[in-house]
Amino acid sequence: MWHCRSLFGLSARWGFHPWGGVFQLLFWAALIIFIIWVIMRITPQTTRPTTSGADGAIATLDHRLARGEISIEEYHQTKQVLSKG
Secondary structure, X not given: OOOOOEEOOEEOOOEEOOOHHHHHHHHHHHHHHXXXXXXXXXXXXXXXXXXXXXXXXXXXXXHHHHHOOOOHHHHHHHHHHHHHO
């Protein structure tokens, strides 16, 4: 029977086996992809809550005020406009 004990495409009995290295690379790539897939399926996916509409705009406005990008007067004017809309 045909026995091929190869490591990195080298076989003790038949010499160099040209497909050994290719199949070994495919095996390890498939194993790594499978492990990553399992880890992604097991770990919980965390997503940031999304805010839409005026609530999201007001939250952005709050952040801009906190970072000092806008003045308090601009903040109150813009918040008043957003609250009406």
